Amino acid sequence: MDFAKLKRMLYYWIHQIVNILLRLTWHLLHVTIHLFYFAINIANALESHLISKGLLRRYKSLHISKLQYLAIVIESEDCRTSNVIELLQWLADLGVKHVCLYDKEGILKKSKDFILEKFDGATLFQENDVLLDQPLMTLEFASFSDGKEAVAKAANVLFMKYLKSGSTSSYQGEQIFTESQMGEALKTVVGGNGPEPDLLLVYGPARCHLGFPAWRIRYTEIQHMGPLKSMKYGSLIKAIYKFTMVQQNHGSVVQELT
Amino acid sequence: METRAWTKSKSKSRKLDCESLFLGESGVDQLVEIIKKCIFCILSVGPIPNHIAFIMDGNRRFTKKCKLMEGAGHKVGFSALMSMLKYCYEFGVRYVTVYAFSIENFKRSPEEVQSLMDLMLEKIEEILKKQSIVNRYGVRVIFSGNLKLLSEPVRLAAERAMLATAKNSKAVLSICVAYTSTNEIMHAVQESCEEKWDEITLLNSSGAGYGLISLGGYEQDEMDHLIKLTDIEKHMYMAAAPDPDIIIRTSGDAVFLEGASNIGMPVMESIEHSLRKSVFTLQSLFLGESGVDQLVEIIKVAGQQLNNATITVAKRSHGKKPKGCFVIISLYNYHDGDEGGRL
Numbered sequence: 006m007d008f009a010k011l012k013r014m015l016y017y018w019i020h021q022i023v024n025i026l027l028r029l030t031w032h033l034l035h036v037t038i039h040l041f042y043f044a045i046n047i048a049n050a051l052e053s054h055l056i057s058k059g060l061l062r063r064y065k066s067l068h069i070s071k072l073q074y075l076a077i078v079i080e081s082e083d084c085r086t087s088n089v090i091e092l093l094q095w096l097a098d099l100g101v102k103h104v105c106l107y108d109k110e111g112i113l114k115k116s117k118d119f120i121l122e123k124f125d126g127a128t129l130f131q132e133n134d135v136l137l138d139q140p141l142m143t144l145e146f147a148s149f150s151d152g153k154e155a156v157a158k159a160a161n162v163l164f165m166k167y168l169k170s171g172s173t174s175s176y177q178g179e180q181i182f183t184e185s186q187m188g189e190a191l192k193t194v195v196g197g198n199g200p201e202p203d204l205l206l207v208y209g210p211a212r213c214h215l216g217f218p219a220w221r222i223r224y225t226e227i228q229h230m231g232p233l234k235s236m237k238y239g240s241l242i243k244a245i246y247k248f249t250m251v252q253q254n255h256g257s258v259v260q261e262l263t
Numbered sequence: 264m265e266t267r268a269w270t271k272s273k274s275k276s277r278k279l280d281c282e283s284l285f286l287g288e289s290g291v292d293q294l295v296e297i298i299k300k301c302i303f304c305i306l307s308v309g310p311i312p313n314h315i316a317f318i319m320d321g322n323r324r325f326t327k328k329c330k331l332m333e334g335a336g337h338k339v340g341f342s343a344l345m346s347m348l349k350y351c352y353e354f355g356v357r358y359v360t361v362y363a364f365s366i367e368n369f370k371r372s373p374e375e376v377q378s379l380m381d382l383m384l385e386k387i388e389e390i391l392k393k394q395s396i397v398n399r400y401g402v403r404v405i406f407s408g409n410l411k412l413l414s415e416p417v418r419l420a421a422e423r424a425m426l427a428t429a430k431n432s433k434a435v436l437s438i439c440v441a442y443t444s445t446n447e448i449m450h451a452v453q454e455s456c457e458e459k460w461d462e463i464t465l466l467n468s469s470g471a472g473y474g475l476i477s478l479g480g481y482e483q484d485e486m487d488h489l490i491k492l493t494d495i496e497k498h499m500y501m502a503a504a505p506d507p508d509i510i511i512r513t514s515g516d517a518v519f520l521e522g523a524s525n526i527g528m529p530v531m532e533s534i535e536h537s538l539r540k541s542v543f544t545l546q547s548l549f550l551g552e553s554g555v556d557q558l559v560e561i562i563k564v565a566g567q568q569l570n571n572a573t574i575t576v577a578k579r580s581h582g583k584k585p586k587g588c589f590v591i592i593s594l595y596n597y598h599d600g601d602e603g604g605r606l
Contacts, residue, residue, distance in 0.1 A: 027305055160495060163452065164460075
């Protein structure tokens, strides 16, 4: 009896020790990878510093014309107007023509007028401005209500239309709505609905698009840029450069962007 | 007994040494196996994500890169997926979603589409067998997407698979075929409208409707909120599973693609996925301090379901703040992703 108890205790302690060792290894791995990424961050910071100084020849000439519509997702808590305006200034210097600013809470929307006032190189995006060559930059502001909630509102619109059309009492169960109808409904619900962005830059701690309307980013290249307060001119250039070098396969159509 | 065990292990290690000395394939394989097992043990100690989604991409590029026959890339991709699934279930990931075939892919050449359909049919039949991974881990298989677009035999096989595994409850595998996010949104909207319609008709017929059909009795405000966001969410194909914690896209491109929907809900950006980088990229995404922030972000933004997922994670790390989730190491021996999607 005693021997069995001793054996059980021994197994228990061995199990505990192994558990502790495993946890230690886990943490060790954590630290190693943390260090590795720290080193990578330093290298990136150095690179973007060099790019901003214009020392790396590769990044000197960007095919900005490939970038028709740029969307920027900003973490709502991180969102400071001074940073946003600086970012817009950089984009204007690079020659980006159409920008959409998105943040989940709608803070940017609220300070829309303030931003447009402070940054005098831009106008608000209008429906028919689609991708024409403008002297000034056009800005669009979006928030979560243009995303998922917009779908619910659009559904209501379609439903109302269906009811008003006075159809028969029984639902046929066929495809009542088409995608174009849905698109139309979404347009009426969401003001200033822009085209699909080519590139989405995410400024925030999470590698998340934070609720940017997903049907607009079907073929969008997504780049995670880190928090807004540590934004760098060099990394912006690098992101846009990477975008212009990518070749995409969509279904059966190969679009060469270089 | 102990000495025998010791000599056995010694001979095994000697054998390993010899083999690794010759750098024979089996030696390296065994080494890889041991490393896999070690890392597996270590990872199981940390928190595990609840829902992982895979976007299968880059098969054709892989075929070109390795100069294989047409269609071989898909087969290889499938076997890589199977091993990934095995690891997922061993780790205890409850929900796995695979974006296998998009509606856009129907635009490819008919031979390719046909071969893909045949492959799918073959694999579904395999799944239904007794010793398959699905039965071993108690996995319920769900096929999401517009199944009406598939050819008849594939659709029937898919429905049979769904019925056969309906009773399994340990884990859920959602396979998205004939799927695009816009299609899912349309479908959800359609279903919610139908449901609302039935509701109104019912009310009307029971006399409590006050002529709702003719819209007499509704205020403008109410009309705008007949269909709520929750109704639409209920009817999405992916309603069976919570939102993904991680989406992994196997080709290394950072394009979102028409795969993952979860409209408006934050999804993790796809992660580059090459063999060497995988350990670091995937783990570091979740081990580092930024990983903790990311997890917190996901929780804050994603809502209730993910909150519950976080609670389980926190519990597993014994009440401490979650250090982040751990992702399976991708042992995509075949699927060495290209850098940035370039050919």
